[in-house]
Amino acid sequence: MCGRYSIVITEEQLRKQFSPQLQLPMNGLVKNYNVAPTQSGLVITDRNPDQLDLFRWGLVPFWAKDLKIGARMINARSEGIEDKPSFRKPIRERRCLVIADSFYEWQRHDGGKTPFRIKPSDGSLLVMAGLWEQWQPKDGNTDPVFTYTIITGAPNAEMAPIHDRMPMLLVNEATQSHWLDRNLPLADVLDLLHTPPDGTLEYYPVGSMVGNVRNNGPELHERIGE
Template identity: 40%
Template sequence: MCGRFTLTTDINAIAKAFNVAPSLQTQPRYNVAPTQNIVSVLRDGDTHLDWLRWGLIPSWAKDESIGSRMINARAETLAEKPSFKRLLRGRRCLVVADGFYEWKQEGKTKTPMYITMKDKELFAFAGLWDVWKSPDNEIVRSCTIITTEPNELMSTIHNRMPAILTGEAQQDWLNTDEHDEPFLLNLLKPFSTDAMEARPVSRQVNNPRYDSAELIA
């Protein structure tokens, strides 16, 4: 799964990496957690940065509490589950990150591991998004992060990993004219082990109230 991640990169560098305008105001985040707003790339008319709440609230949901249970979606079942099938065909997004956490079982304890690219560059998780209208007419745009089978590195830590997309795959994923499910699902492969590295970090990351550079020191 993917339950926490980081985005410490300056907004101008984010905008340059995804060839969009720096239209958001951000600050370094070292412990991004579910139900928080996260930086995403959407192609909703034009391609742009936007805030999405992490934890999908489907348009048909009766209340927003379902979002806390839909932070991740399995790539293998996207085309089967009603909550995701419609979004797979028409509401895909990128979730911007520069690292993520996963917990490694070691005996009776779980050690938080911080996973990044070896070159420390930005990357993007594949996501799905939707729009929900509350009973008092509040509009909430939310998303889920897609997970897939682990690569060799991640398999030593956990049995899932977020689906990470690179340049051409990012454009294919955002292409609103692309509706072919087998093609889209084929993009959601385990990312190359050779490009990634992992190391243990502070257990303070277990608490979403902690959000400082000390977490990855």
């Protein structure tokens, strides 16, 4: 799974990796070393691929009664995603790129568990396959809420010793473009959801403070134990 990640990126990185014309959120970029469920994350949607948006993490289906379900919908398993009630419409019509610099995962062992920071080995930004939704409160007088989920699947060689799931990464411009293509047949969309190649990622242990959402600073990225 993917339950925490970080957004510590610059405008220069975004424009270099995506497009010089990429439109940033109205309030600009805000660093977050410890993005947690229900917080805001950066996404690029198939609806507007030239715009970087801030959506709420945790998919809330359009049919949901309230926002509470979102806390349980931060991840979507890639296996059978096209048939699951909460995801079968978004996988066909509402796909997004979830942008980050790294994510965290905890490796369990006899003495407890150790958190790791995991990031692209080539220094690029992390681009995770996601789905988004628009949820409208029933009163009709409140603005809609835009939410997203991160798709997960089987781990590659780097991730396997740490966890049995990992985010499905879109590792190059071609796969990212295809993911946002609204005319792409479903079979081709699903074919993009596969374990990234070995060597795509690197990782190192970080402090246990990342487990507390109240902690949010550069110390969360510091390597420990070496």
